[in-house]
Amino acid sequence: MEQASGFVVATRAALAQLSALAVQYSFSVIGAIILLILGWLISRVVSRWAHNGLSRIHGIDATLSQFFANIIRYAIMVLVIVMVLGQFGVQTASILAALGAIGLAVGLALQGTLQNIAAGIMLLVLRPFRVGESIETGNIQGIVVDVGLFATELKTSDGVYRLAPNSTLWNVPITNYSRRPTRRNEISVRIEATDDLARAQAKLMALAGRDKRVLRDPPPVVYVADFDAGGATITLRYWTSSSDWWISSRELTKAAKLAFGKQPEGIPDPQVSSHDAPGESGPPAPLGADEPGSVRT
Known part of the structure; x- marks a missing residue:
């Protein structure tokens, strides 16, 4: 009997503790859900405002404005997640330190990729060439098809597809044959x-x-x-x-x-x-035309 009564007392105590924890953390769970919903809505609104605002600035490419808008959106969501974890008693300082260490490790591992992104941002801001223009830089020559954050697509005068990393285009002089009228x-x-x-x-x-x-x-x-x-x-x-x-x-x-x-x-x-003028070279032949000195067969 004593064992049965002890088991009942322990069970009641456990249920009381569980009910207390449920009441205690129910508000945290509800608050976390509200924070996630509000953070998601705020991130979308702020990123949309940033995208529209950057698009109105002369010289800012649509790809670049979308890139910065996405960075703002993800940054807000990261802050919201850290705040949600703080609702449950997690030490946010250690989380931020871990995120910083992870970011540093990823940055070192993707150093070449980040160089291409940085070069792509500079190319999109300064606009040394645009889509449809004929350029020559180093051993790369052709018509610009697309300018992205990582690489630039070109089409040569003989119709060959070329993909050039942005870092290789940014670190050398660029000759743009189409920029001047x-x-x-x-x-x-x-x-x-x-x-x-x-x-x-x-x-x-x-x-x-x-x-x-x-x-x-x-x-x-x-x-x-x-x-x-x-x-x-x-x-x-x-x-x-x-x-x-x-x-x-x-x-x-x-x-x-x-x-x-x-x-x-x-x-x-x-x-x-x-x-051409002294010290210059002529532009590549138009698409579909023979190069100088070539013979059609």
Whole structure:
């Protein structure tokens, strides 16, 4: 009997303690649920405000604004979870210290990835190139298809897909062939000493005048670039839109060769060449066009 009565007393005591704990922690559980719901709603509202506010700033890319909005949202949710754990008596200081240590370890492990993210942010803010522009940087050349936080997608002039990590694009000089609306080109012709210099200059100027892609402002010019006892090199310098640079340089070079024609027997044909301004290189061929010097089969 005594054992039965003792068991009943222990059971009642245990139930009393459980009811006390249930009453004590029920408010904590309810408070935790309310905090989670409020935190989730606040994080969504604040991230949406941040995204809309950053989108209104000139020069901020949509990818970048969404990235910062997501960071704000996740940061708020982390704080909410820490507050919820604090409702149950968990030491939040140790949690924050553990999160800091985990963040440091992840940062060291993903050092290369973080470099790409940092470079991607700088590329999206400074905008050295945009989607659809033709660029060249190091050994990478092509049309920009997409600029992301980790890498940039490009399409080469022969239709090849290329994916370049942002860190490789940020640490080297970038040549953007599409950013400026106009480009300059030069076509040089080598003539003999017995040829009429004024007539040769007039021919080159006439070629520029007949081509509608050659801009009239600034006007094209023809000048003697070099001379020696054997002859002279005359150069046509003209400006055209960046979109017409490649095709105009090829067609005007061909027209110059045809304009000067075949020389009398014993005199070599004039040497015609097309080149960009000194110290620069021409842009890649448009998509679908042959590269200079290539032969279609």
